Amino acid sequence: MSTNLEFSLPEAAQALPPVIDIRYGQVGLVHVRVRTTDPGVILDELTGRIAAAPHFFRRTAVCLDLSALDQVPEVAEIRAVIEAVRRAGMLSIGLAGDSATLDGVASVLNLPLLSGLRTAIRSVPVVQPPQAVPPSPVPATAVPAQAPEPTAADSSAPALIHTQPVRSGQRIYARHRDLIVTAGVGAGAEVMADGCLHVYGALRGRAMAGAHGELAARVFCQDFQAELVSIAGVFRVFETIPAELAGKPVQAWLTGDDLHFARIGG
């Protein structure tokens, strides 16, 4: 997967043909997360792992992830680790970890600090709450997600985007990610996501966010007419829509066992 954005050059530079194209690109990058700074141990383990697929890892660019270390390593320690990785056949092109503490060592080593934030978030131990909503049997008309479903660990998976109206009797489920619906959700339709739920249209059916117990999941919609809203299994049925919320942009969130609703944007 690779996206390229070409920067537009200022007019002065367009007079002569540019000798440099600056493009923004994305490449997959191998992360090597170390739990020790002992170069011998690292070299042993890396060599053993790489033996399984030597060609795959030869001269491959890696990001050295230091977020799992107990304390901030010394520059000399990191140099030794980088050398161990190099001897194993791979090339360290940057560091990852807590940007506040690694900034200094990274500049001494003349290496960029890569994706510090995301690594820090991922390194937080994840406690799986008990499954709150057992998946109900899928009706015959359930619409399967078109894109391949990401795994639970892949927290960077993009939201599942659904651009067609969700009709009565249909059910859309975004596994392990957010769901964005850019059309309306009809009465009797069901939209579910393990993450947050965004409906840029009227929400008349049922909306379930945090379907596998994610307590921080929220529901957002442009025109609130919902039959039922549920977050991490806590739900509320609207026999009659509260007058102050009907037809308004609304968000719903969970505090403890209470489901809250409020207008968005005043």
Added chain:
Amino acid sequence: MAEIIVVTSGKGGVGKTTTSASLACGLAQRGKRVAVIDFDIGLRNLDLIMGCERRVVYDFVNVIQGDCTLRQALIKDKRIDTLCVLAASQTRDKDALSDAGVRRVLDELAADGFEYIICDSPAGIEKGAHLAMYFADRAVVVVNPEVSSVRDSDRILGLLASKTQRAERGNGAVKEHLLLTRYSPRRVASGEMMSVDDVREILGLDVVGVVPESPDVLSASNAGTPVILNGDSDVSGAYQDAVARLLGETVPMRFTQEPRKGFFARMFGG
């Protein structure tokens, strides 16, 4: 290339057969070669509305089962010579229809030079309704301005988007149109009935026609004359407008406001 149009609704009694007959007549009046097929096996009605019930010898099921040729079963309309009717069987049930059989009949009609094939769907979402919509290029979803009909139409629209050949093969969605029937501007104004805008907003689709509530529909059915052929009626005008819009013309929406003009001005001024 024949265009297959299904007339469907989910809910019964909203005016599918009336609409099928009138749209078929309207298209044929404009010189198109049109076949209209009754998919309501076991409860055949289209032949009554079309006024050809005594001329039914062979029906749709007979053609599918090879008891006769398609040409033998097609009933030529006596009023418009580019219009043919394929009646349903009254004695069989819906299981007599098969996917392959329906496909063969539609292919044969297309090969025979028909430009439009109107499929009059039965109510419900069972096999007959499924087969009526499965091969469609376009769908006219008939809806009454009341909540249960709107809900059922939403369901049907979901099926059109997922359970049709076009959806399954991914070669372009079925083009969907809404057609409101039994519309009473007076009752909308008094808040008893949903307005065109309400229905359009809930279903998120454009409206191809609004047919006013009128006793002319019943009398036309009893007479076996598709109501579009009753030129004096508002209903006829509304269906003529719908046919024009189906053919891509832009026609202003009529009969959606309470008439302010006098009765005669409305009859002859529109």
